[in-house]
Amino acid sequence: MTSAALTRATPSTFAGMVIIGGTIIGAGMFSLPVVMSGAWFFWSLAALVFTWFCMLHSGLMILEANLNYHVGASFDTMTRDLLGNVWNRINGLSIAFVLYILTYAYISASGSILHHTFGELSINAPARLAGLLFALVVAFIVWLSTRAVSRMTAIVLGAKVITFFLTFGSLLGHVEPATLFNVAESHPSYTPYLLMTLPFCLASFGYHGNVPSLMKYYGKNPRVIVRCLIGGTLLALGLYAVWLLATMGNIPRHDFIAIAQKGGNIDVLVQALSGVLNSRSLDLLLVVFSNFAVASSFLGVTLGLFDYLADLFGFDDSRLGRLKTALLTFAPPIIGGLLWPDGFLYAIGYAGLAATIWAAIVPALLARASRKRFGSPQFRVWGGTPMIVLILVFGIVNALVHLMSTFDLLPVWN
Template identity: 30%
Template sequence: MKSQSLDAVCVVAGTTIGAGMLGLPMAIGFLGFKVSMVLLLVMWALAFYTSLLLLEVNLQVGTGLNVNMMVKKVLGRWGQIIAVVCLGFLLYAVLVAYVTAMGGIIASALGVSGDAFSTGACSVGFTVVMAVIMFCGTNAIIRFNSLFFLSMLGAMAIAFATLSTTVDVNVLVNVAPDYSYLIGAVPVLFASFSFHFCIPSITSVVGTDTRQLVRIMFWGTLLPLLCYMVWLFLSLGSVPMDQIVNMSGSVDALIKSMCNGSVVIQTILSIFAAFALITSFFGVALSLFDLMAETLRRTNSAKDRIGTTLIVFVPVLVAALLAPGGFIAALAHAGAALAVICILLPCAMSYKLRSEAKAAARKLAYMTPGGNMGIATAAVCGVVILVANYV
């Protein structure tokens, strides 16, 4: 695989795998290991298919065009407004949550986590470093992302190898699924595979080689799937379900239970969480940067890049310092925005472009397999995920 393609795979996989992966056992563990595996496969297939739909649209209307302009060209002004509002809300909220979390992780590493001022200063320092990297350009971001992503995989591999000795297969097999948690788990699972908003940034760097782009989407989503499966195998096989129920959603409690007091394993998992946050941060920040630059018609000059960087990071930093809890709570509704951006809009745009191409007897540059039945099935899944956020 070419270096450029490998970097793009790291962007997709790094954006997909966030520190939220650590909380997956708390979110879907009540369904049992076997049901969780089936749901993971279904959500992966849905995410991969809809990413190909968005790739199809991007190649048709203009390689590298952001979701904002793609929707405007295909669905008109109102579609554009819906897309920009949903995507902007989602990306800003996620970045605020990440800045807050990284501030806490850095403060804890420095031994000042109990001091609100010091934790805020750590958030500021992290944001400034990320802003400088963002200003340096897409290629710099992709290279840094690849470095952190490979480091994250290394930390994950060491932690997984160590934890594998604690797995009890009987704990995995004997858990009876509690299907009352099924509806609530669906949006969480799909959110674990959300990376679609970075596709325009990838095509602007990689180009229009469809075979190469499809391979990037496949491997970039398959890696997170495998990581999620192994993590659920280790966590659900190490901690009995009655203990998970009593943890009240605390990831720290889960990790401590799995580590059996091992400071080394806790440290490795903390390093993994930090790298996972940073790699996901890069993908989200790059998407927001490109969205703002395109929406506000800013060029790639140094002066405009400085302005766009400030537009992206200043509101994020202010919100992280003044009201982190409110914005993190808003992430509970981010699943609805994801369903619109990652499923419903790609389905609508792809269907319209195909209909127009068929009427004009024009061949598309790339068409995702599955036909209209595939689009309809994905759209129904999108509606289910959208509704599940509020049930």
């Protein structure tokens, strides 16, 4: 094979950036302006940048450890070998918990947004019923095959990208500087509400399960994979900043209190934006975009949970085996969605709590153990021990913040 053919066969860096950015950006972004309304735009942007920095480097630490193993080795292999069975079980439980809680979150979100969508068509569809039917459709697609999920995800992702740019272009054109700078409040207080945003920021930068996948995609090529991680996470950071600008520049800070009190679900935020802008076309774009955002996140998360459970319990890929896996994947979150249909914000927050283990604490421990055993011959994250300590502290602080928030030990913007 000629060198030109080899060049053509090598996946582009852009493809890896899209994989990372597409994994990060999903329905979870709808929670950000609601939970960040207390800290408001500039402090929230600072929290996002800090979280991006820490989550990028924790992903790079996974890469550093992963490069010392065969292509295809993932969390299970690395964690068991470097940290032992106890940490491997803790890490496995945290991954399962995050995937289950996100599946529940998207059932809750799909029910609310479909209820709003059908309401626009003068059709009364209860949120519980809409979420149940949507979950059953996704379960059927996941049960069919991974290829069916891939094809459906490609369609949904393409539609999401188109509606994303149309929606944001319209929203940015309506931004009011007075609203963004919150001139209506004479002596506003922002910093007391900053800490509680961190677990939601962390949950909004989850891509770490894709690092071993990129090594399978590019081989042991750390330079390319590092560029993919930097580019993909920066893409997500930029879009989150635009989303905060578009929402906080259109909805007054005080109005977010009512949105949060109604559960913070996607339909409530869409209704608030529609009420402020009073634009029928923009309302339609928001509804379409939010539906596609939920669908793409739902498909990706449930496929990951499906494959994890199939591997964990040893279910085969026959129709009966896939049916067992599908029941185990969807039954618990569907029951949760029927009992608590408005738990989107709470679920995203709890996902952030569990994600601190496998997206912050475990990567730092892996990097430390990997350096002791292998010396990191192929790639080493800059910053030495202080960087490992920073990522560990970042994870621990996120966990503590969520626990403090759960027990009402942090101020709430109300």
